[in-house]
Amino acid sequence: MARVLVLQHVAAEPLGVLDPMLRARGHRVRYINFARDPEARPDLKRYQAMIVLGGPMQVGDSRRHPHLLTECRLIEQALHDDIPVLGICLGGQLLAHVLDARVGPCEPPEIGWYELHPTEHTDDDPVLTPLDNPHPVFQWHHWGFECPRDAVPVATSIESGCQAFRTNDNAWGFQFHLELDQRLIHRWLTLPFYRENLANSGLPKTPDDIEADTRRHLPDTLELADQVFSAWLDQLESPRQRIILASR
Numbered sequence: 728m729a730r731v732l733v734l735q736h737v738a739a740e741p742l743g744v745l746d747p748m749l750r751a752r753g754h755r756v757r758y759i760n761f762a763r764d765p766e767a768r769p770d771l772k773r774y775q776a777m778i779v780l781g782g783p784m785q786v787g788d789s790r791r792h793p794h795l796l797t798e799c800r801l802i803e804q805a806l807h808d809d810i811p812v813l814g815i816c817l818g819g820q821l822l823a824h825v826l827d828a829r830v831g832p833c834e835p836p837e838i839g840w841y842e843l844h845p846t847e848h849t850d851d852d853p854v855l856t857p858l859d860n861p862h863p864v865f866q867w868h869h870w871g872f873e874c875p876r877d878a879v880p881v882a883t884s885i886e887s888g889c890q891a892f893r894t895n896d897n898a899w900g901f902q903f904h905l906e907l908d909q910r911l912i913h914r915w916l917t918l919p920f921y922r923e924n925l926a927n928s929g930l931p932k933t934p935d936d937i938e939a940d941t942r943r944h945l946p947d948t949l950e951l952a953d954q955v956f957s958a959w960l961d962q963l964e965s966p967r968q969r970i971i972l973a974s975r
Contacts, residue, residue: 736782
């Protein structure tokens with residue numbers, strides 16, 4: 728059993744399908760919601776894993792959102808202390824930023840369903856190995872990341888290049904959203920902020936277009952999500968992590 732720290736930025740972007748998977752394995756989940764408590768300073772020494780979720784802010788918004796600096800320090804500490812990390816969307820960008828990779832605007836932004844491709848390293852990756860063929864995944868981001876210099880690229884896309892990387896053998900950054908189910912995607916497409924964000928993106932898509940794509944792609948993508956997240960959860964229960972946990 729591990730204690731997992733989850734860094735959340737807005738209520739509409741929770742763990743999604745990953746939450747019940749964590750709890751089913753007996754792990755204890757602690758959310759830190761920076762929208763509610765921007766001054767939070769969690770102590771990572773109490774946890775054995777960390778997940779950094781997505782959010783509407785950008786890596787460079789630390790003046791408006793100083794908690795981003797707190798998160799970067801937590802990521803640095805997790806990498807130093809060999810604590811498993813999963814960064815999703817903004818979380819993946821923060822992980823890339825800590826590793827000195829370029830994080831910046833992608834033109835055009837990616838909102839909706841896009842094809843994710845394996846790389847030459849995907850077959851050997853303990854988490855993304857289920858991605859054995861190009862597969863549609865859900866995206867919602869205006870910024871993206873390059874693969875950090877000492878990291879391994881494990882997924883890519885034609886539109887924006889690096890989509891996932893692994894570093895330290897136990898930290899992964901994902902640009903895409905495997906954690907979303909139909910309820911959460913529908914919620915995003917009905918909330919005013921997200922609808923306005925889509926309308927201002929310049930993309931030739933409507934919420935109805937994305938809903939239709941979701942009905943077509945989501946069932947198979949949920950299967951991929953189950954395999955990928957199960958593999959990441961296996962990292963929390965590996966002999967290596969049990970030794971680290973026992974030493975704390």
